[in-house]
Structure formats: structure tokens, C-alpha cells
Amino acid sequence: MPPSQLRDRFAAARAQGLRHKEAAAACGVSEGEAIAAHAGDHAMALKALPLRGPWIALLQALEACGPLLALTRNASTVHEKTGVYTKLSASGHVGLALGEQIDLRLFLDRWHAGFAVTEAAANAVNPPSLSLQFFDRHGCAAHKVFAREGSDRERFRAVAADFGAPTLAPAFEAEAVPGRPRPDAFFDAAALTADWATMTDTHQFFGLLRKHDVERQQSFRLVEGRFARRLPPATVRTLLQEAAFDGTPIMVFVGSPGCIQIHTGPVKNVVPMDIRGISWLNVLDEGFNLHLREDAIAQAWVVEKPTSDGVVTSVEAFDQDGGLMAMFFGARKPGVPERQEWRALVQRLQAHAEAAA
DSSP: OOHHHHHHHHHHHHHTTOOHHHHHHHTTSOHHHHHHTTBSSOOSSEEEEEEOSOHHHHHHHGGGGOSEEEEEEOSSEEEEEEEOOOSEEEETTEEEEEOSSOEEEEEGGGOOEEEEEEEOOSSTTSOOEEEEEEEOTTSOEEEEEEEOTTSOHHHHHHHHHHTBOTTOOOOOOOOOOOOOOOOGGGSOHHHHHHHHHTOOSTTHHHHHHHHHTOOHHHHHHHTBTTTEEEEOTTHHHHHHHHHHHHTOOEEEEEEOSSEEEEEEEOOOOEEEEEETTEEEEEEEETTEEEEEEGGGEEEEEEEEEOOTTSOEEEEEEEETTSOEEEEEEEOOOTTSOOOHHHHHHHHHHHHHHHHHO
């Protein structure tokens, strides 16, 4: 549809309280397409300035802005961290942010377009929302950065201006419909299990999946009973509540097509909430918010990976389409064995699952 028509329909959806992603879907387009339609001169409340790379240089320039909100989401889970963008680096298309609060793994070859977005507040007394929003070639959000109360908003605007490219007109393409997955019987489960047993680092898992050309959750089924065990979907809520009660520090990973965002530390304020018929499981802590659609959890797994530091255990949640919603680990650093209190928590989860079976 013409950009002017898309802007009008998007504004109407926003006026109904829909977030950007939901408003774009209501218009029948990707979020990236909806934001791109707001570039150039127009009178709408939302304005978008196309950005140029290199993306790692842009993110490095944000350190001078002070604390910002980093947001990474997938179809059913939103991960928000507030902190300073520090210790950013890249090697080829892989980038890292290793700051105390902002901890990211960046897959920059999937970052197709970026925009500096300004959106007037519904209440004119409040300042406009300022953000940087990055999308893959299908218009799916890879990562977003928002100015907050403690941010240097003028410096934030200056970074946007420095990397602004008003003449750019990013185009997006529809995502191909995935083919039917191959049945589990197609794969050599014994060979996968044998290679799994030889891992010495959790990062080797991605190479293992590539070697056997197997999808993540399918790999769990193939090694089920040895390195992976099913858990009820309700386990995710229990995990967060018990970690909060015990003060067990955990790691929470949420990924988009172009970024994995990580929280390391305790969780405190775990709040289940039903909104408009959707069940959300929230962590509402200072500096860290998690919003996970609890009603979208179709499968949960406890997964063990051998490493040179001992076994590392995760709990992983998947939606009904097989998408990875979130991964949970015990807080740890490379070279340090897994925390016993995390292992004890996971063992309790498994015991509860077995007792309920």
C-alpha cells in the first residue's frame, strides 16, 4: 500500500493501544516495513530516519549517552536491560557487548536496516520517545535501543544524526515458508549422542547442530534420556519463582534473528499477569524486565552439555511453532563450575515433573 495509507492505518492501530509489532501486523506488513514508511517529510507523530552502518560503530558511539534501555525480542518473549553500552567489539559479522549490564551477542550480517525513531507521546506534557531500531531483511526486529530518563538525549540525537542517511530507502522481502522438518528417524541419534558426549565448551553446541544438520529441539528428542529431559510448560514459572525465593543468580537468554540478549544475576519480582486474554510471565526488576507469553509455551526441556568445567545445565522453553522463547542457566563465568544451588533447583524441577507424571 502507499506509504501515506500505511502511516494512517498504523497510527489508527497505535491509537488502539497496540505496540509497534502488533500495529504492523494489524496493517498486514512487517514491523520494518511499517517503520520505513515513516521516513521522509510527513505530519505523523512517528518519524523515522534511515541509518547507515557500520552497525558496531554506531553501537560503540552510544556509550557517551549514558544508561539506555536495550530490547531484544522474539515472537513470544521480550527481554529488556537498562545500562551503558560498553565493551563493544566485532570480528567479521559477529559482535559482542560485554558491559556490566548490557550483554549481547550480535549477528551483524542479519542486520539489514536501521532507523532512528522519534514518536510523540500521547500526553504532550511528556517528551517524545527516542529509539534506534534495527531489522533483518524480512522486517523482523533484531534489536532496539531506547533513551530513558537518565540518558543524555541530546547526545542520543547526535549519534542518530551522525549515522543518519535520509536518502536510504531500505526494502524488505517476505520470509519463505519453512519446509516440513525431516522426521527424527532420518537422523543418526547414536552418532549425535556420541559427539554430544565429547563437547568441552557450550559454544561447541552450535557446531554440533550444523554437523548433524539437525534443529535444536529435534536434537533434544534424539538424545532424550541421556542429555535432555522434558519438563511441563509450567516449569518456567516455577523456575523463576524458586530462583527469586532462594536468591539463586541465573542467566536469562532471549534471542531475535540478529541478537541474543543476556541477563545475569538474581530475579526478584516475578509477576504472572493476564492481559487481553494473553497470559504473561513477567520479571519486573530494576534494570531488568522479562515479558514471556506463558500461554505460548508448548515444550520445556532440561538440557545438559558436557564442558571442561563439568556439566552445564539449561532449561529451555519453546513455542508451538518450535521457536526458542528463552533459555535459563545458573549464573557462571567460563572456567568456573556450575553453581550447586542452580543444579539443586533444576533437580527439584525434574522431581516435581516426575511426581506429576
